[in-house]
Amino acid sequence: MTSLALERLTYRYPGASAPALDDVTLRVEEGELVVLAGRSGSGKSTLLRLASGLVPHVHGGTVNGEARVAGMDVREHGPGELASVTGSLFQDPETQIVMGTVRNELAFPLENRGESPAAIARGVEEAALALGVAHLLERPTHALSGGELQRVALAAALVGRPQLVLLDEPTSQLDPVAGDELIGLLRRLNEEWGTTILLAEHRLERCLTAADRVIAMAGGRVACDADPAGFLAWAHDHAPALETPGARLLATAGLGPPPVGVKQARAVLRSAGALPVDGSGPALLRAGPVTGRGDFASGVAKSSSPVPPARSASRSALRLRGVWVEPRGAPAILRGVDLSIAPGERVALMGRNGAGKSTLLRHVAGLASPTRGKISTGGRVALLLQNPNDYLVHERVGEEVVPEALAAVGLSAFADRHPRDLSGGERQRLALAIVLGGSDVEPPALLCLDEPTRGMDRAHKADLAVLLGRLAATGTALLVATHDPEFAAAVADRVVLLADGAPIADGAAADVLAGGWYFATETARILRGAGGALDPDAGAALVRAQLAEHRPEVRR
Amino acid sequence: MSVRRSTSPLHAARAAVGCALCAALALPALLFDSPLVLGAVVVAALATGAAAGAGHALRRALLLALPFALVIALLNPLITHNGLTVIARLGEAPVLGQVDVTLEALVYGVVLGLRALALILCCALYAAVVDPDEVLRLFRRVSFRSALTATLATRMIPVLQRDGRRMADAQRCRAGAAPSRVALVRAVAAGALDRAVDVAAALEVRGYGTARRPPRVRAPWSRHDLAFAAAALALVALAVGGRMAGAASFGTYPLLHGSWGAGAWALAAAIVAAPLLPFLDRRGVEPRAAALAAAWGRR
Numbered sequence: 001m002t003s004l005a006l007e008r009l010t011y012r013y014p015g016a017s018a019p020a021l022d023d024v025t026l027r028v029e030e031g032e033l034v035v036l037a038g039r040s041g042s043g044k045s046t047l048l049r050l051a052s053g054l055v056p057h058v059h060g061g062t063v064n065g066e067a068r069v070a071g072m073d074v075r076e077h078g079p080g081e082l083a084s085v086t087g088s089l090f091q092d093p094e095t096q097i098v099m100g101t102v103r104n105e106l107a108f109p110l111e112n113r114g115e116s117p118a119a120i121a122r123g124v125e126e127a128a129l130a131l132g133v134a135h136l137l138e139r140p141t142h143a144l145s146g147g148e149l150q151r152v153a154l155a156a157a158l159v160g161r162p163q164l165v166l167l168d169e170p171t172s173q174l175d176p177v178a179g180d181e182l183i184g185l186l187r188r189l190n191e192e193w194g195t196t197i198l199l200a201e202h203r204l205e206r207c208l209t210a211a212d213r214v215i216a217m218a219g220g221r222v223a224c225d226a227d228p229a230g231f232l233a234w235a236h237d238h239a240p241a242l243e244t245p246g247a248r249l250l251a252t253a254g255l256g257p258p259p260v261g262v263k264q265a266r267a268v269l270r271s272a273g274a275l276p277v278d279g280s281g282p283a284l285l286r287a288g289p290v291t292g293r294g295d296f297a298s299g300v301a302k303s304s305s306p307v308p309p310a311r312s313a314s315r316s317a318l319r320l321r322g323v324w325v326e327p328r329g330a331p332a333i334l335r336g337v338d339l340s341i342a343p344g345e346r347v348a349l350m351g352r353n354g355a356g357k358s359t360l361l362r363h364v365a366g367l368a369s370p371t372r373g374k375i376s377t378g379g380r381v382a383l384l385l386q387n388p389n390d391y392l393v394h395e396r397v398g399e400e401v402v403p404e405a406l407a408a409v410g411l412s413a414f415a416d417r418h419p420r421d422l423s424g425g426e427r428q429r430l431a432l433a434i435v436l437g438g439s440d441v442e443p444p445a446l447l448c449l450d451e452p453t454r455g456m457d458r459a460h461k462a463d464l465a466v467l468l469g470r471l472a473a474t475g476t477a478l479l480v481a482t483h484d485p486e487f488a489a490a491v492a493d494r495v496v497l498l499a500d501g502a503p504i505a506d507g508a509a510a511d512v513l514a515g516g517w518y519f520a521t522e523t524a525r526i527l528r529g530a531g532g533a534l535d536p537d538a539g540a541a542l543v544r545a546q547l548a549e550h551r552p553e554v555r556r
Numbered sequence: 557m558s559v560r561r562s563t564s565p566l567h568a569a570r571a572a573v574g575c576a577l578c579a580a581l582a583l584p585a586l587l588f589d590s591p592l593v594l595g596a597v598v599v600a601a602l603a604t605g606a607a608a609g610a611g612h613a614l615r616r617a618l619l620l621a622l623p624f625a626l627v628i629a630l631l632n633p634l635i636t637h638n639g640l641t642v643i644a645r646l647g648e649a650p651v652l653g654q655v656d657v658t659l660e661a662l663v664y665g666v667v668l669g670l671r672a673l674a675l676i677l678c679c680a681l682y683a684a685v686v687d688p689d690e691v692l693r694l695f696r697r698v699s700f701r702s703a704l705t706a707t708l709a710t711r712m713i714p715v716l717q718r719d720g721r722r723m724a725d726a727q728r729c730r731a732g733a734a735p736s737r738v739a740l741v742r743a744v745a746a747g748a749l750d751r752a753v754d755v756a757a758a759l760e761v762r763g764y765g766t767a768r769r770p771p772r773v774r775a776p777w778s779r780h781d782l783a784f785a786a787a788a789l790a791l792v793a794l795a796v797g798g799r800m801a802g803a804a805s806f807g808t809y810p811l812l813h814g815s816w817g818a819g820a821w822a823l824a825a826a827i828v829a830a831p832l833l834p835f836l837d838r839r840g841v842e843p844r845a846a847a848l849a850a851a852w853g854r855r
Contacts, residue, residue, distance in 0.1 A: 058757050083763035095754035098762065104689040111693075112763035142718065156762065367725050383729045390726035393735045393743035402732065420746075437731025444731075 001070070003164040003196040004028040004051050009065035011046060011055060020046040022220035023065070028198060030163070033190045035207055036200040037224075037231065037242050038217035039457045040423055044200040045091070047217065048166045051198065052088040053079035070163055084113065087157035088166045091455055093149040093173065102128070102144070102152050103137040109160050127159040130185060146173040146386075147353025154182070158189065165189070167199045171206060172455050175352040175483045176518040183207050202457050203484070205244040205522045208232075209261035216242060232258035241459040245486060245522040245536045252540035253547070265526040274546045316378055317343045317446045317477035318364060323373035325359055325501070333359045334370070335501040341446065341477045343378060346468070348492035348509065349481040350519050356501040357481035358386070361448045364479065378477075379445030386450045388431035392419040397430060402438035409433040409467060425460030428452060429467070436471075446477045453487045465490040485521045489513050489534035510534060563841045564608040564685075565834055569780040571690030577604075577784050577831060578682040580791035584827055585674035587799045590806035590814060591663075594670040596824035600831055601677035607835040610684035617680030624676070625669035632665030633657045638809045639664075664808040712755070716748055723747070780841070783834035790830045798823045 004027070011021040021043050028034050036044045049055040056063050057078040067074040070085040087109075090096060099105040106124040115123070128134040131151045136144065144152060150173045157165065167186075171179035187210040189195045201207050208214065214231035216224035216239065224234040235242040236251055236258060243251070246265040247258035255272050259265035269275035318341040325334040333356045341347050349357050362368050364375060365383035385391075394400050398415035406412050409429040414422060419430060432452075436444065447468075453461045461484070468491050472478050482488050488495055488509065495512035497505035497519060505512050510532030514524040523539040533539040566574060581604070585597045605614030634652060639660025646655040695703035723744065727734060735743075777785075798804060803823045806814035814820075 052761050054757050054760065058753075058760060079757075079760035080763055083761055086761070088761040090757075092754070095751065096758040096761075098755060098758055100687060100689045109762045142715070160763075362725075365729065367728060380731075382731060385722070385726055385729065387722065387726075389747070390723045391730065393727070393739045395742075405731075431726075435729050435731055441731045 001030045002027050002068070003030050003032070003070055004198065005066070005068045006050075007066040009050075009063070009067050011050060011063050012061050013046075014060045016061070018220070020061075020220050021050065024220070024222055026215060026222055026225060028164075028196060030196050031190065031194045032212050033187065033197045033210060034199070035204065035211040035214045035228075036198060036217060037204055037214055037235075038200075039241060039459060040425060040455075042217040043220040044217050045168050046220075048088070048090070048168050048198065048200055050074060051082075051164065051166050052086055053077060053082040054088075083109070083160075083162075085163045086166055087160060087162035087164075089150075089154050089157045089170050090168045091172060093146070093153035096153045096156075097141045097149060100140055100142075101137070102133060102139050102141060105141055105152055105156050106137075106159050109156060113160060123159050123161075127155040130158070130189075131155040132181070145354045147175060147178055150174055151178070151182070161193060162195070164196045164198065167197065167201075169201060169455055170199070171201065171203065173353075173451075173483075175355075176485060177352060179203070179206055179483070180518065183210050186210060202455070203486075204242065205246060205261075205486075208244060209263075228260040229257060232260065241457065241462075245539075246526055248536035249523050249526060249539040249543070252536055253543040255543070262522065262525045269526070269543065272547065273550045274543045315343060316340045316376070317345065318378070318381075318479065319374075319376045320364070321374045321376075323360075323363065323370045323375060325356075325363060325368075326371040333501050334363070336373070337502060339496065339503065339506075341479060343445065343477055344472050344475045346472050346478040346491055346493045347480070348488035348495045349479060349498060350483070350485070350488060350495060350512075351498035355498040357498055358450050359501075360498070361450050361479065361481055364446070365448055377445055380442045381446045381448060382435040382437075382444035383448045384428075384432055384435050384450065384452060386454060388424075388427040389420075391431040391434045392427065394419065397422070400430060401433045402440065405433040405436060405438040406430075408436070410463075424455055425457075425463065428456070428460075428464065432467070443474070444476050446479060447471060448479045448481075450481045451483065452480065453482060453484050461487050461490070485513055485519055485524075486535070489521045489524075495519075508532075565780045565838055565841055566604070566608040566685050566784060567687075568778065568841045569784045570775065570778075571686050571694050573781050573784045573788065574686035575682065575691065575694075576788040577791075578678050578686065580788035580795075581681070581827075581831060582675055582678040583792060584795040584798075585671050585678070587795050588804055588806070589667050589808070590804040590820060591667060591670055592806075592816070592820050592824045593798075593804050593827065594667065594674050596827040597674040598670065598677055600828045601674065601681050603828065604831045604835075605677075605681050605684060607832060608681075608685050610681070613684040614677060614680055617677060618673075621673050621676040621680075625673040627669075628672055629662075629665040629669035632668055633661040636661040636664065640810045641812075660808045660810065660812055663812060667806075667808065712748075712752070715751060715755075719747055719751065720744060778840060779837060780834065783837060784831075787830045787834050791827065794823060794826050794830065 006024050006026050009021055009024045010019050012019045024047070036047065038044050046055060049059065050067055051069055053074055055061065056075070063075055069082050072082060097105055099108050103124060106127055107120050110120045110123050128137055131154055133148070133151050133155055136148060136152065141152065150170065154170055171182055174182060183206055186197055186199065190197050199207060208228045211228050214224070214226060214228055215222055216231060216234070218239070223239070224231055226234060232243065232247045236247065246262065250256060250259055250265060250268055253274070255268055255274070259268055266275055318339065320337050320339040323334055323337040324332060326332040337360065349360065351357055361383060363370050365381045367383070392400060395418060396415065397411060397417050397419050398406065400419060403412065403415070406415060409432055411426060411430055411433065414426065419427065422430060436447070452464060456464070465487065468478055478491065480488070480491055492509045494507065495509045496503050497512060513520050513534050514529035514532045521534045523536055524534055527533055527539055527542065531542045533542050581597060581600060584593050588594065602614050602618065605611055634655055634657070637656065639658030641659040642656045643659050643662070644657040646657065649655050692703050727740070804815055804820035
């Protein structure tokens with residue numbers, strides 16, 4: 001049976017000049033796990049909203065062509081009716097929680113279907129166990145963290161065992177561990193229940209191994225519809241921004257075929273004789289730490305010093321001494337944190353959901369005071385919070401910030417636009433301009449960013465990495481809380497890993513991100529941390545060195 | 557303000573009983589003019605909230621409601637000309653004409669202010685101890701859409717509070733001059749509308765649009781259900797019986813008159829004691845959601 005069938009479908013949002021979906025024809029069969037790839041604004045989210053019935057029933061607009069979900073015509077059946085066969089999860093889980101407790105949230109879709117109390121109780125328990133939220137069942141939903149909300153919203157989407165699950169960036173707020181767990185769970189649901197899954201995701205390296213098929217969207221059209229290997233081959237030629245780091249690593253090293261995941265990449269390297277016997281192959285170790293900038297931010301100079309400069313610097317952009325945050329009646333969030341950051345240093349702050357990253361940034365920026373300990377800074381601290389929309393209060397982009405600040409983030413051309421009409425990446429840059437300010441304010445000694453790449457495509461992340469690199473070159477230190485190891489590798493000299501409110505690792509990015517299972521880039525996982533290579537270009541250089549050692553003709 | 561789930565006997569009682577208790581507590585405030593009875597309702601609401609672990613929420617509601625009550629108390633003698641005991645002649649005032657402040661009008665203003673305070677605190681008690689999800693479940697069998705609309709209106713308050721806090725933090729992080737209040741209000745309003753649209757979309761994809769009549773959940777009555785239901789009945793009986801018996805009668809016009817005898821004091825004491833007595837029994841206390849889940853599990 002066909003779960004989703006679109007036939008020459010064109011959809012235009014109300015008042016939009018260009019269609020969001022343009023002459024799209026595709027079929028998703030029952031039991032398939034399909035990944036939707038594409039840059040921001042390519043039509044992925046609109047396609048998912050169409051399949052859930054929100055387009056056109058909630059968003060309005062005009063639809064031409066045919067769209068059927070499990071045989072139901074989308075134009076005739078609204079989202080309420082389609083909810084009997086679909087489960088949907090969209091980008092921001094906070095807007096999708098409607099009940100007071102997790103248990104009630106999970107029960108709500110089943111109650112709406114008129115299920116019996118026994119079926120509701122069983123459905124709630126099973127969904128909670130499957131998503132790992134059983135311990136949260138009695139918790140009020142307003143007290144959940146972003147990652148917890150994401151899992152609860154997903155559990156609510158799955159609780160009715162829908163035939164078709166529609167997911168729009170479900171891992172965007174999850175740490176790498178939870179993100180991998182979620183993809184594994186989706187694969188299990190797909191294999192054991194035969195659930196059809198349509199998953200839009202920017203971090204393709206995380207989900208391609210689980211996918212049966214990849215549909216790449218561009219400008220509202222289907223640009224590629226192939227299996228994961230076929231998609232990667234297409235991406236290499238036509239959309240490099242969609243290539244996974246592993247595929248790029250091998251392509252740059254002159255090896256093929258493009259690998260779908262770490263295991264395949266290692267198999268290709270092994271067969272080519274380019275894989276170190278263990279994680280510290282002698283040839284690779286001799287090559288020393290390498291810090292290429294290929295994937296994200298080519299052209300950005302970054303210190304390759306294995307010793308974090310903060311430790312040798314006499315002047316600090318930030319200094320934390322024994323900082324504790326102990327809310328009344330709740331466990332401590334920060335536990336005696338000591339941290340120093342030198343001017344111009346770029347530090348990535350990583351850790352699981354709830355580790356204390358956002359709390360640390362808020363205290364550094366002075367939005368809250370620690371219970372104990374001391375925070376001193378070398379000047380003004382600018383903080384870019386998670387949601388750029390919170391900064392936007394004017395009717396015109398030009399009113400939000402002075403022209404020179406707008407120019408600094410490359411948005412001068414948008415001065416007359418409404419801020420809400422900008423894309424996600426552009427809003428992020430505008431919010432950055434707002435917190436940085438123009439020449440009328442003191443330049444920040446430290447810029448803190450809280451999950452700045454949430455929901456961003458790879459190209460926008462690269463733009464942001466370049467922008468941050470330029471800023472750091474002027475002496476502003478960076479402290480970036482992120483769940484994205486690839487972005488951390490692109491922007492940071494140094495990585496601090498936070499767990500349960502205290503740093504558990506603090507070192508050069510090449511040391512911290514090359515040595516882990518989860519908090520590691522795909523390149524580092526493929527090469528098992530060899531040579532401290534974090535990005536595809538650095539990895540490819542090491543692979544070529546390895547090949548040259550084994551096959552001298554490669555040198556020529 | 558939103559329900560704060562804690563392990564108190566009142567939180568362990570079913571939503572219908574919680575609603576009944578709050579309504580019963582508000583009843584004397586509607587039936588009596590006696591400051592003694594109105595004061596008793598205020599004390600009872602605060603004490604019940606404190607006993608249920610919602611003292612902070614009630615205290616906050618009290619602080620918010622006090623200025624409102626004060627304004628009522630001060631305005632009434634300025635706009636009411638009833639009463640015979642003039643305590644101040646303020647002369648001619650535009651719109652109001654000759655303003656003579658009477659003792660009776662002043663006292664009646666205090667009565668009105670106290671009544672407003674008592675009703676606000678009863679509402680605050682309801683918001684703090686009754687689970688809106690259960691209220692939705694309770695009333696959706698009668699009118700699903702109305703119940704959901706009312707419950708979501710309650711739910712939007714903490715959501716918008718959180719949005720407002722986030723936005724305030726973001727504005728503190730701005731490098732330049734702070735935006736005008738008008739711009740902020742406009743942005744907050746636009747954000748609230750966006751949020752409402754998001755919530756509507758979430759409801760649709762959870763199947764709300766085609767909601768069927770929900771199943772009836774027959775959970776057995778717990779000791780706390782029975783105790784608080786008895787307290788609510790007692791409050792209704794006290795209010796209606798006291799009113800019919802003329803206990804704690806009080807009037808302001810044309811001259812102050814009322815009963816301040818033992819009967820009035822006994823009635824006030826009983827109003828305070830009735831909702832508090834069930835808190836003496838703390839056996840089997842668990843959050844209501846867990847109890848309901850257990851009831852479902854038994855089926």
